[in-house]
Amino acid sequence: IAGITQAPTSQILAAGRRMTLRCTQDMRHNAMYWYRQDLGLGLRLIHYSNTAGTTGKGEVPDGYSVSRANTDDFPLTLASAVPSQTSVYFCASSSGLETDTQYFGPGTRLTVL
Amino acid sequence: GQNIDQPTEMTATEGAIVQINCTYQTSGFNGLFWYQQHAGEAPTFLSYNVLDGLEEKGRFSSFLSRSKGYSYLLLKELQMKDSASYLCAVRDSNYQLIWGAGTKLIIKP
Numbered sequence: 402i403a404g405i406t407q408a409p410t411s412q413i414l415a416a417g418r419r420m421t422l423r424c425t426q427d428m429r430h431n432a433m434y435w436y437r438q439d440l441g442l443g444l445r446l447i448h449y450s451n452t453a454g455t456t457g458k459g460e461v462p463d464g465y466s467v468s469r470a471n472t473d474d475f476p477l478t479l480a481s482a483v484p485s486q487t488s489v490y491f492c493a494s495s496s497g498l499e500t501d502t503q504y505f506g507p508g509t510r511l512t513v514l
Numbered sequence: 515g516q517n518i519d520q521p522t523e524m525t526a527t528e529g530a531i532v533q534i535n536c537t538y539q540t541s542g543f544n545g546l547f548w549y550q551q552h553a554g555e556a557p558t559f560l561s562y563n564v565l566d567g568l569e570e571k572g573r574f575s576s577f578l579s580r581s582k583g584y585s586y587l588l589l590k591e592l593q594m595k596d597s598a599s600y601l602c603a604v605r606d607s608n609y610q611l612i613w614g615a616g617t618k619l620i621i622k623p
Contacts, residue, residue, distance in 0.1 A: 443518060443613030444557070444601070459610070491556060502547070503611065505556035 404428070405506035407492050413512045414482050422477045422509050424492030430504075431497035433475040435459075435467060437488040438508075444491065450475055451497060482513045516540045518614035520602050525620045526592055534587045534600050534617045542607025548576050548587045549601040551616065557601055561587070589619075597621045 405426040414420050426433065431452045436444040446459030450469040464486060466478045475494075479486055492506040517539045526532040538546070545564040549557035563569055563578035563585060575588040587600055599616040606612055 441615055443615045444603075444611075445613070446610060449610070502559045502562065504559070507556050 405492055405494055405504060407490075407506040407509050409509060410507070411510040411512075413514065414479075416483055416513055418482050420479045420482055420511070422479075422490055422492075422511070424475045424477070424506055425473050426475075426492075426494045426504075426506075427473065428494060428496075428504070429472060430494035431472070432495045432501075433469065434493040434495075434503065435465070435475070435477045436491045436493065437461065437486075438491060439488050447477065447490075482511075484513045487511060487513045516606065516612045518602055518604060518612055520600075520614040520617045522615070523618045523620065525622060526589075528592055528594060528621055528623050530592050531588065531590050532592060532619065534589070534602075534619065536585045536587070536602035536614060538583050538585070538602070538604045538612075538614075540604045540606045540612055543580060544605040544607070544609055546576075546578055546585050547603045547605070547611065548574075548585075549603065550598050551601055552598045560600075592621050594621050594623070 408423045434449045435447040438444050445461050447465050448467040450456045453472045456467050490509045493503040495501040495503045520536045548560040551557040561576040568577045573590045578585045599618045601616045602614040603611045
């Protein structure tokens with residue numbers, strides 16, 4: 402079934418630990434995105450990639466890094482997790498055209514203690 | 515700064531009609547999106563407006579007025595499964611989506 406998968410579904414992490422959230426899409430979309438969603442706030446863009454090999458910073462990039470080695474995968478790494486990074490993380494992808502729509506993965510619920 | 519405003523919560527009755535408003539102030543405009551998000555799930559695409567006017571898609575319609583920085587989502591013949599949050603998002607001059615906090619819609623029988 403075509404779509405976006407994320408792993409893990411949920412994770413509890415000790416502060417200071419390193420964590421990589423995985424995202425894979427099989428729709429051959431050029432663009433991919435990482436958002437965080439916190440209660441009472443809109444989705445906020447962390448990092449994005451318009452095409453394989455390129456990445457860019459979004460609204461809230463501090464404490465996060467990404468890579469885009471190929472079209473399908475777009476992992477998000479927290480180098481040293483802090484409690485303020487407790488959130489639900491959504492990966493999304495789009496074809497990259499001007500009128501395109503973003504499609505979302507199921508999300509990862511991350512708790513940093 | 516950039517801002518998307520929508521009501522935090524609305525309540526409606528099964529079978530009725532509800533209108534969810536969204537006002538925006540963004541640096542540039544390249545389209546407005548509405549997404550539906552059920553609790554604990556991912557947002558799913560509902561509609562896209564880039565020109566002024568009404569776009570109809572089954573029970574859902576979306577309206578845009580670019581001069582007023584205003585959009586609404588109209589849901590007709592409400593069903594219990596429509597209970598969800600509805601997210602308004604505007605694509606700005608950098609082609610990034612700016613998201614509202616969402617409107618939680620509660621449907622009562």
